[in-house]
């Protein structure tokens with residue numbers, strides 16, 4: 001006779017943690033976002049409004065009441081004052097808790113005459129974009145969320161890991177760390193600031209190169225604006241695990257080659273040529289796979305050159 005232990009059937013329910021629900025999708029969450037971060041982003045928008053419309057009536061009133069001429073630009077209210085301006089003042093504390101600074105939101109390169117922000121899209125401060133950034137900062141990407149591919153050399157994989165977190169020495173990243181740089185504008189397109197995401201995804205050189213590589217792989221054209229996006233795309237592409245791994249390896253090779261090409265251009269004066277970069281990517285990834293055991297591509301160069309994703 002079987003005992004059912006009193007008949008009470010216990011079902012273990014593993015609820016998804018609230019933290020995981022709030023976390024952005026690309027770090028394994030459900031992407032609901034945090035209300036605290038939304039509030040922070042809304043308050044930070046006032047920084048932008050205040051700085052970019054200094055002559056507006058309300059801005060002059062605020063200046064008159066709080067007289068912040070002797071304080072850092074992000075300290076708006078008098079000490080111990082209450083109300084919305086002290087809330088705006090506390091945005092900086094909220095940012096510090098996320099390891100961010102006021103200058104990550106808003107900065108001026110000319111002593112405060114003009115202000116810039118990566119969260120301004122079409123002249124409008126984009127609260128949703130900032131909130132998304134704050135949500136990502138609240139959930140630092142752990143090692144586990146990154147694919148430590150063993151088909152690419154370790155130095156390449158750790159480069160990609162750092163690039164994913166924006167931690168490679170782009171001109172913008174150097175400037176943020178107070179290292180003097182002659183210009184923070186991309187020397188290829190001369191159109192945008194040289195950030196990690198710009199060099200590796202959104203610059204016209206990166207965009208065209210990625211599309212030529214995708215074309216080689218038989219994939220449709222795609223526009224990426226962040227390293228994260230292109231990594232996630234490769235990792236989630238199709239259904240075959242072997243092909244996901246192969247495409248990810250190609251993407252790692254592409255980002256690595258774009259970075260090397262950028263360094264050759266800036267430090268050695270080598271002129272970048274898209275077709276040449278693509279050939280280097282094909283040859284580099286082929287070599288990685290050929291000399292690593294059991295990766296399945298064998299050494300069929302011809303097959304690799306014409307239909308790489310069939311190699312697995």
Ligand SMILES: [Zn+2]
Nearest residue numbers: 186188189203
């Ligand atoms: Zn560029």
